[in-house]
Amino acid sequence: MRKPPARRRGFMAVAAVVVAGIAGTSLLAVLRQADLPQDLHQELAARVTVLLEQASPEEHHDHGHHFEEDAGQVICAVEPFGVAPEGAQDVTQVEWVYARHMCAITGPGTDWKTSVRVAGPLAVRFGHHAEVRVPPPGPGYPERVKELFPERLHDEAFAELDDGPALDTARERFEQAKQAK
Structure with missing residues (x-):
């Protein structure tokens, strides 16, 4: 040969x-996503997305996002990467969900590529009054991330949001929201 x-x-x-x-x-x-069953991953992503998108401008400000009242609709992509307690298999067992997120604003004259966006890791506790924690930017940011997330999730907390289905869906919803205006 x-x-x-x-x-x-x-x-x-x-x-x-x-x-x-x-x-x-x-x-x-x-x-x-191996740590989370697929159906739990999807349900947590959907719940956190709704929570972020329905938050008032004041609530967004409280967790580090600064959107003006006339900024338009908030459209988010969420990618859960962990939960507490570790090993939870059902949303009723989840006390905290840890996720990467990206939110975009449909403000006047913007398209997806030029929209105002915020992104990064966050921790969400569900309950009667849901709590969203986002590490504030600026000097000392890595230390604040490490304080907020369990050590087992530090690598995931610093990872980028995957350019996959969550972002694709957010882009589509962004375009639909812009057309509906």
């Missing part, structure tokens, strides 16, 4: 590295 030419072997090596990178990224996305 003849060896393929050096140029073809180089191309095959590059292709193998690209495929491995894509597979690794996909595996990482799956592993990120």
Whole structure:
């Protein structure tokens, strides 16, 4: 059997590295959600999204977001990555949900790409009066994140929101909200 030419072997090596990178990224996305059952992940994402989108401008201000009253509608993407107590399997067992989020404002004249947005990790406690905690930006931010999240979730708290289904859905909802005006 003849060896393929050096140029073809180089191309095959590059292709193998690209495929491995894509597979690794996909595996990482799956592993990120491995701690949460899929239905719990979806329910927590939906609940936190509604909580953030229905918050008043004052409530947003209390958890670090500064939206003006005439800013338009708030559209959020939420990606839960952990809960307390650890191992909770049902939303009724969850005391705290830890998630990455991104919220955009449909303000006048903006589109998705130019909209005012806020993003980062947050912790939410459900209950009669839900509590949203967002580490304030500025000097000392990494320490404030570490104080807010359990040590087992520090890497996830500093990770970026995946450019996946949660953001795709938020973009679609943003465009629908803009068209409805």
